[in-house]
Amino acid sequence: MSNKQVREALALLYGFRCMLTGIQTKDLSYHHITKKEHKGKATIENGSNLHPKIHEWLHNIVELKDKELFYLINECLMLYKKCLDLEKKELIDMYESEIMPIFRQKMFKYNEKLTKKKC
Numbered sequence: 307m308s309n310k311q312v313r314e315a316l317a318l319l320y321g322f323r324c325m326l327t328g329i330q331t332k333d334l335s336y337h338h339i340t341k342k343e344h345k346g347k348a349t350i351e352n353g354s355n356l357h358p359k360i361h362e363w364l365h366n367i368v369e370l371k372d373k374e375l376f377y378l379i380n381e382c383l384m385l386y387k388k389c390l391d392l393e394k395k396e397l398i399d400m401y402e403s404e405i406m407p408i409f410r411q412k413m414f415k416y417n418e419k420l421t422k423k424k425c
């Protein structure tokens with residue numbers, strides 16, 4: 307499947323929203339949980355839809371500066387998808403109300419910095 311096809315399949319399964327920030331949007335980008343260079347494929351199992359900005363932050367900041375955190379976040383995405391598949395309501399609620407706001411904040415801060423640089 308192409309990235310675009312998987313992105314659409316993921317959106318149909320999990321909604322048109324970013325799986326890190328919970329932001330609802332049709333403007334999503336496909337993230338390989340296991341990287342292409344580590345033989346991760348563009349499949350529903352290996353992917354999650356992300357807001358383009360948090361996706362940028364994840365690779366440009368986290369992956370470059372803190373590999374361990376990068377892997378943890380990917381693990382988080384895997385587990386969140388598993389919870390959605392198994393309808394683990396309590397865990398889903400916990401992730402969405404406690405973890406997602408943290409990522410939203412990270413994204414806003416990252417975006418703020420970018421905008422300042424441009425000025």
Ligand SMILES: [Zn+2]
Pocket residue numbers: 336337338361365
């Ligand atoms: Zn990615």
